[in-house]
Amino acid sequence: MRQDQRALLSIEDAREPFFVGVDIGGTSMKVGLVDDFGRSVCTGEVDADGVSRRFIAIKTDMNPHNAVKLLTESINVLCNRLGLTKSQCCAIGLGVPGTLNPKTQCLRELPNLHGWNGFPIAVEVEKSAGIPVTFCNDANAAAYGEFWVGSAAGKKSVALLTLGTGIGCGIIIDGRSINGETGYGGECGHIIIDSSANAMICGCGVRGHLEAYSGSLGVARRTLELTTRRPSSIRNKITPETRMSDIARIVYVEAENGDEAAIEIVLETAKYLAIGITSILHTIDPDCILLGGAMTFGGNESEIGRRFLQKIIDEVKRQTFIAVAENLSIEFSTLGSDAGFIGAAGLARKNFLDQKTI
Numbered sequence: 001m002r003q004d005q006r007a008l009l010s011i012e013d014a015r016e017p018f019f020v021g022v023d024i025g026g027t028s029m030k031v032g033l034v035d036d037f038g039r040s041v042c043t044g045e046v047d048a049d050g051v052s053r054r055f056i057a058i059k060t061d062m063n064p065h066n067a068v069k070l071l072t073e074s075i076n077v078l079c080n081r082l083g084l085t086k087s088q089c090c091a092i093g094l095g096v097p098g099t100l101n102p103k104t105q106c107l108r109e110l111p112n113l114h115g116w117n118g119f120p121i122a123v124e125v126e127k128s129a130g131i132p133v134t135f136c137n138d139a140n141a142a143a144y145g146e147f148w149v150g151s152a153a154g155k156k157s158v159a160l161l162t163l164g165t166g167i168g169c170g171i172i173i174d175g176r177s178i179n180g181e182t183g184y185g186g187e188c189g190h191i192i193i194d195s196s197a198n199a200m201i202c203g204c205g206v207r208g209h210l211e212a213y214s215g216s217l218g219v220a221r222r223t224l225e226l227t228t229r230r231p232s233s234i235r236n237k238i239t240p241e242t243r244m245s246d247i248a249r250i251v252y253v254e255a256e257n258g259d260e261a262a263i264e265i266v267l268e269t270a271k272y273l274a275i276g277i278t279s280i281l282h283t284i285d286p287d288c289i290l291l292g293g294a295m296t297f298g299g300n301e302s303e304i305g306r307r308f309l310q311k312i313i314d315e316v317k318r319q320t321f322i323a324v325a326e327n328l329s330i331e332f333s334t335l336g337s338d339a340g341f342i343g344a345a346g347l348a349r350k351n352f353l354d355q356k357t358i
């Protein structure tokens with residue numbers, strides 16, 4: 001069941017201890033309160049349609065100093081609205097689209113947040129909010145959310161691939177998020193799937209990575225290439241004004257309408273993803289692979305989304321050790337964009353519980 005279809009939880013029905021989950025994006029951030037069972041609590045705010053909100057959304061100019069200030073203010077607002085003291089929020093999970101240098105506690109260069117390089121985000125938030133902070137990469141946070149209360153609940157290990165302009169990946173093994181020595185653990189969008197000299201160039205600048213072929217820009221490039229050779233209804237839909245980032249969406253709609261070339265592009269995307277997934281399986285042997293993000297071609301709700309998933313499953317089975325593929329589930333993720341803040345809160349909770357038992 002999708003998170004947005006779940007009954008909204010009131011603070012009276014929530015179970016302490018509480019954790020604050022934060023998901024920082026390129027132009028905005030989400031701040032939500034999550035209870036001990038991974039349920040997001042109504043913020044006490046109602047939107048224009050009369051629906052209670054699960055998180056506070058903040059638009060910012062994304063100067064890191066302003067972001068810390070706004071984040072602290074929204075945690076105060078949240079506590080006031082819900083009648084909580086700050087001490088009832090045991091920890092903050094801070095999901096950021098980038099990595100922290102574990103030695104210096106400073107952010108490395110973030111592709112989507114300019115001016116944050118070198119900023120000690122976790123230290124500053126902790127100082128400002130007066131609540132312990134657990135830093136996490138946003139992909140790992142989303143994977144932990146799915147592992148805790150989403151599609152991978154009850155599984156031992158999961159790799160979540162988020163499909164969009166980039167291909168993000170978060171890996172959880174036995175409840176632990178894989179960060180690596182430098183913070184780049186689980187960057188599976190950059191697995192090499194083509195080592196030839198003319199392989200497609202990835203967003204990171206290197207040729208042949210998975211993201212170059214099956215991220216939305218890779219899909220766009222392959223679509224432009226195919227539709228110069230083959231008749232397709234896609235051709236009429238792409239104008240000089242069409243942005244590369246919109247082409248994957250056009251492919252999805254035309255594939256759903258039965259256009260052969262569009263279907264071929266979707267299934268080819270599945271094939272490339274399966275190559276990357278096979279490498280993940282032979283490396284960490286998880287019991288669950290999840291696919292999320294904006295580019296799932298409609299997911300379970302559409303026929304082409306289901307064909308996309310089935311093609312991945314078939315290809316993975318064909319090229320993976322039988323024992324590894326046997327009990328593996330490959331599914332779409334279910335928490336959607338809420339996975340980030342719920343998972344960040346979950347990683348903060350894990351840290352909090354681990355420290356209590358020391």
Ligand SMILES: [Zn+2]
Pocket residue numbers: 189190202203204205206209211
């Ligand atoms: Zn790359």
